[in-house]
Amino acid sequence: MVDLEAGERANQYLAWNFNSGMAAIDGLLSHLLGYEDIVLASRNIYGGSYQLLEDWFAKPSNLNIAVEWVDGYSGDDFAKRLDEVTEKYADRIANGKRIYVYLESPCNPHGYVLDVAAISRASHTRGWDVIVDSTVGTPMLHPVLKRDDVMERPDYVIHSYTKELAGSGTTTAGVVIGRNETMFIPKGESVPFTKPNGDEVTIEWNNSLFWNVYYIKGAFLDADKAFEVLNGMKTYEMRVVQKTINTLTLAKIFDAHPDINVSCPALPDSDNYLHCQKNMYLGLPAALFTIDMEGNGNRAPINREVFKQFFDMLEPAIGMQVSLGQTNTVALCPALTTHSELSDSALSEAGIKPTTMRLSIG
Numbered sequence: 001m002v003d004l005e006a007g008e009r010a011n012q013y014l015a016w017n018f019n020s021g022m023a024a025i026d027g028l029l030s031h032l033l034g035y036e037d038i039v040l041a042s043r044n045i046y047g048g049s050y051q052l053l054e055d056w057f058a059k060p061s062n063l064n065i066a067v068e069w070v071d072g073y074s075g076d077d078f079a080k081r082l083d084e085v086t087e088k089y090a091d092r093i094a095n096g097k098r099i100y101v102y103l104e105s106p107c108n109p110h111g112y113v114l115d116v117a118a119i120s121r122a123s124h125t126r127g128w129d130v131i132v133d134s135t136v137g138t139p140m141l142h143p144v145l146k147r148d149d150v151m152e153r154p155d156y157v158i159h160s161y162t163k164e165l166a167g168s169g170t171t172t173a174g175v176v177i178g179r180n181e182t183m184f185i186p187k188g189e190s191v192p193f194t195k196p197n198g199d200e201v202t203i204e205w206n207n208s209l210f211w212n213v214y215y216i217k218g219a220f221l222d223a224d225k226a227f228e229v230l231n232g233m234k235t236y237e238m239r240v241v242q243k244t245i246n247t248l249t250l251a252k253i254f255d256a257h258p259d260i261n262v263s264c265p266a267l268p269d270s271d272n273y274l275h276c277q278k279n280m281y282l283g284l285p286a287a288l289f290t291i292d293m294e295g296n297g298n299r300a301p302i303n304r305e306v307f308k309q310f311f312d313m314l315e316p317a318i319g320m321q322v323s324l325g326q327t328n329t330v331a332l333c334p335a336l337t338t339h340s341e342l343s344d345s346a347l348s349e350a351g352i353k354p355t356t357m358r359l360s361i362g
């Protein structure tokens with residue numbers, strides 16, 4: 001996994017495999033976040049990650065972290081929000097609390113792409129660490145660690161193997177990748193570490209992810225599932241190539257239909273198009289996008305009953321499973337499933353309407 005993600009710099013990175021993508025995210029956040037720290041997150045993230053941040057880490061009786069959101073995809077969008085958040089939480093920061101930048105790119109459900117390199121630079125310049133959930137992109141389409149300048153590389157990359165990498169939809173597994181020194185230090189030792197912005201720090205063994213969390217919490221990936229992940233990874237690039245072709249084709253077909261609004265960064269009229277072109281391998285989209293039938297300037301939303309009938313008729317051509325990244329195409333309504341714990345206002349801020357359908361293309 002480290003080879004795939006970091007390529008020629010694989011010797012600088014280490015990965016720990018977890019029992020699910022959520023266990024990987026929880027493990028990393030538990031490792032990094034302290035009481036009353038601040039998380040600045042990109043607006044569109046998987047509903048489970050949203051819940052973990054808002055319902056667990058932000059709960060006053062747990063870690064009482066502050067969660068702030070960024071609307072936008074660029075380094076400048078994040079730089080601006082970072083400065084606002086730094087001002088808002090000046091007291092906490094003066095007391096040693098830290099900001100962590102949490103990104104999901106390309107995001108679930110719309111597939112929007114963030115300029116991870118520019119966002120990492122903006123965050124590192126200000127001294128804050130960056131985490132990217134790159135599940136939907138896969139290492140091939142979304143090569144966030146393959147940047148020469150360490151300032152442009154996120155500090156941690158997460159994947160849910162459950163999706164494209166394992167590919168079958170029948171196993172849950174996840175991984176966190178980070179620089180060697182932050183992931184494991186032999187017991188009792190400490191190592192010097194140069195942060196991306198040049199700051200020199202010393203990391204003690206018990207502040208590496210392994211000893212602080214992984215070894216203690218028991219969310220390891222078991223051998224049977226590791227076997228399934230390894231098997232899936234042998235074919236994932238072939239699957240992804242075919243799926244991006246299918247994604248481009250389907251997105252264009254839906255876009256030509258007068259009753260359907262399409263949110264897909266591969267379409268030139270998407271406000272995310274340029275980020276997709278710049279940050280994704282060959283400008284290709286991830287195999288995921290959304291459509292809705294909520295009307296637009298010229299027409300009313302489609303009747304709910306008609307939408308329901310349409311949705312129910314998709315099977316068996318399109319599966320109704322809640323996962324993504326399987327070999328078959330699957331559809332779901334995020335407002336009713338993956339993002340159902342978001343409030344109405346959070347759903348609307350995330351661009352998720354009642355008839356928004358997420359299509360994970362097979």
Ligand SMILES: Cc1ncc(COP(=O)(O)O)c(C=O)c1O
Pocket residue numbers: 020021022023046048104108133135136160161162163172173174323324
């Ligand atoms: C982007 C993203 N990250 C993480 C997860 C969680 O992964 P897992 O199902 O392996 O816990 C999901 C699940 O849908 C996801 O879409």
